[in-house]
Amino acid sequence: MNTSLLKKFAVATLLAGTFFTASAALKVGDTLPDLASFKLEGKLPDALKGKIIVVDFWASWCTPCAKSFPVLDELQKKYADRVVVLAVNVDDKKSKMDAFMAKHPVSFTVVRDAEQKLVAAVEPATMPTSFILDATGKVRFLHNGFHGEDTRKEYISEIESLLK
């Protein structure tokens, strides 16, 4: 086997590897896609501009998501005038979300990404994943998963830093 063939094989392997691992996940510094263009079920909050937004991707089958809800609710109540908590459900069936919401009632906005297009565009690494956006709509903080009190403290500290 000559060198040229080996080179071709290496390129093919590299391309295949890139194809199977390529990711356009939303990361710190990026801007969240326009939510209005994703046909989300439910009403988006009216005044999102100029506010700090906590966007949380969750599913009813995800235990840490249930644990995160009281904390997100606390954040919404604590920073009611300057922070908007927006939970995006990614369940395949609305009935699952409704059953979950009946068990875990919250004061923040919950919408459903029925077609799973927003979540596919954002590509969260875990369930739940939350993004904290500054007043310009840029992602400033990213949380993969929910780790109880540690995550709660981080949320508060990060929101406080953005409010300064």
Next chain:
Amino acid sequence: MKYKAFLILALPLLIIGSGCANVKPWQRGTLADYTMRADRDPLGQAQIEHMWFSREAASGGRGVGGGGCGCN
């Protein structure tokens, strides 16, 4: 000859690659279902453990609980 060798190398790669199913984190609802748990049937598990112990003179060490959602 070169072309054949290239095919021999590339074809398995293509077959193996196309067989991969990448389940995204938001698609793991089925994996997280109770029926996917290894410890969903305590009686059945106890019977298996008993047979295992009788045959191998060893017991335990059978992984961890939980579903397959990979949450956290």
